[in-house]
Amino acid sequence: MTDALELLKTRTSPKAADLVPPAPSEVQLQEMLTIAARVPDHGMMKPWRFIVHPMETRAALVEKLAANFRAGNPNASEGEIDKQRLRFSGSPLIVTVVCRIVPNVKVPDVEQLLSAGAACMNLLNAAQALGFGANWLTGWAAFDKSSKELFGLADNEQIVGFIHIGSVKGEIFQRARPDLSQIVNKI
Template sequence: MTANTALKSYLEVRRSIPSFQMGEPGPSTEEIIEMLTLARRVPDHGKLAPWRFIVYRGEERERVSRELSEVAIANKPDISDEMRKVEETRFTRAPLVIGVVSTAAPHVKIPVWEQQLSAGAVCLNLIMAANAIGYSSNWITEWYAFDKAVYPILGVKEEEQVAGFIHIGTAQVPPTERARPELADIVTFSGETDVL
């Protein structure tokens, strides 16, 4: 199988695994460095590298989960026991969580939107890099990705934005397929009719 055929085969079946369906083993330090090295190879107009990574592993995941849950429960003291458990395990479901942080800022030539898109490309590249090394992954944004009040807990600066938290580990169950949009519903050939 050629490299191009292997990539096509991968993209035909690529599927995220929910973080609560991941477990050990997680990536080693060497594998994390390899994934981040691959993930940074994205379109980046102006070579700004308008993003950075935060690696959460080991006890740090527990600290972040604990502190985020304290904020969530303080904000909604009457949440259900089920939601309380969800909040208490935000960063401990998978062995590794990598935050992709957009550092996009006004630039004389490069629009902020393009810089943010580059951060999104990093998230997808990181998912694919994790899969290429043999791990499952999931790109997650939840309330804490958008609440700047908890950014100090996460190590994110006030002027930054979270592009996503990539949860990485070993799948504990086989992946299942989900419905994808029909091409006829999402594709337009400009100036042409009845193509699909």
């Protein structure tokens, strides 16, 4: 258990730009996704799903996302559009985590959304446990209607994260962690 606690205490996210090949193997990816799906799930609704985007099959997706960005930002410069291309083409692997909200009297929407968020967090932890870096991003594409169509999302689905995964290039920046006395109250 000490190793698990140490992993959780030292978990950090490298910049997506610092993630390089190799990506996880198919066996490692399946293990990560199995762990990602092992989250609190009131009502056993499985209010999440995963879309896997390996680097070698992502070129068409990147161009469609760039076109969506251009359509939504007609005054964007070529540099800004290229930045959006890089955002989706740089990491060796991206897993899109989708939340599927199903109206349910006993399971509020927020619990379903939080379950999908927990799947994102478990995916980050699993990647780090297997020796990879991972970063959870959203950005405009997570909320863009045309991108929602591009990812094949139903009306009751939304993207909750693009999880970028790969090997870490260089040192990971260690940000200051919160002072517990500033965020914990006892009543």
